[in-house]
Amino acid sequence: MTFTLLARLAAPLQSWGAVSRFSHRDTHSRPTKSAVIGMCAAALGHDRTELLGPLADIRFAVRADRPGTPVRDYHTVGAGTYPVRPRDIITDHRRAAALSASLEAATGPSFGHHPLSNWYGAPKKISSDPASGTLISAELSRTALITERWYLADASFVAALEHPDRSLLDSIAHALEHPKRLLWLGRKSCPPSGTIAGAVQAAALEEALTATALLPDATDSRPWAWIESPQSTTGTTPITDQPVSFHPDQRSHTNRWEYRTRISPEPTATKWDVIQ
Structure with missing residues (x-):
């Protein structure tokens, strides 16, 4: 059996860097697996030099209930x-x-x-x-x-973390609401707002996302979702955000594979209990 933890990622500003270099700091259109796993590790109190352990084995997906608007912060x-x-x-x-x-x-x-x-x-x-x-x-x-930093304004996402060990997901859920280290959505200037962790479900990623209602501020009744899957799955594309190490001197990532699909929550989907 497999279990899935859903996490609400919402804030006035988010920034999920994928290929940022020096004076140009971009943002991906959605949260990256590396950033979300790093946030979970921070919530648990892990140091950057620690091995990822079971966190590296988590299967990841993200649903864009409110994609947000790209904004540029220009500096000299x-x-x-x-x-x-x-x-x-x-x-x-x-x-x-x-x-x-x-x-x-x-x-x-x-x-x-x-x-x-x-x-x-x-x-x-x-x-x-x-x-x-x-x-x-x-x-x-x-x-x-001259530098520029890109953000997503007024965005809300649902990240899904799947793992066979329910106790691991339960500990992450508790840590996200009672973090041992500061949390931010991609960048230190972007702290999360309101409730983060939802309930752990006895279901796979696709089922959990379908069985959970849209966030209260969702702008699309059938939002897009990006779901991690084996490379052999039809329609998958590679993305280089699978964390290998967060060590300051050995930080590295590798490829994983995902496919994009529309999610239509069921009429009986579980509502979010969001505390702002």
């Missing part, structure tokens, strides 16, 4: 000029003496002694430009580093 890092920092003036007596008259005229005689003055700051690794005297980025040599 470094370069440009910065204003003179009040903190620098306070700590640099020579600069303070040279500017004392203008400072007192602009701020009054007590400038630099008010507790709020310590709140002032500026970006790190900047230096004075010999030509203009303004502060510039020393590390990036005046050239801005």
Whole structure:
């Protein structure tokens, strides 16, 4: 007999990187197996250096009840000029003496002694430009580093984890609601919202997804689902998100196979008890 645990993955923002590199951080259209297994390992309190053990043998599927909307977060890092920092003036007596008259005229005689003055700051690794005297980025040599990060906004998924050991799935379900480490949906800036774990069912992935009602905010009555299956199954395609190791120095993944299908929950499907 096999058992399946369903997990609700919902949040204002999610990001499931698949081929992210350096300044470009993409997101897959749905949660990856590597990220979900990693979240389960974090909930259980596992260290990244530990072997995956039975977690590696879990069969995985995901149903997109609310696919969400891709959004881009655009960044520029470094370069440009910065204003003179009040903190620098306070700590640099020579600069303070040279500017004392203008400072007192602009701020009054007590400038630099008010507790709020310590709140002032500026970006790190900047230096004075010999030509203009303004502060510039020393590390990036005046050239801005452009980065972009992609997210899914307002998405809700149902991840299914199948394994013959019910006690393993029960421990994961408890851990997801009482995690030993912080959880996030693909990126640290994306914490999950509301209830995560559903009930463990005595059923395979396909049966469990069909026997469980759509999430309350679902946008499609017949959502798409991606179900892990043997390579010999008709219609399967490879995806490189089967975790082998999460060790910081030996992180690696390999291929697994999945097929895409529509899911039509039964009229008597079990409702989600979602606590927001």
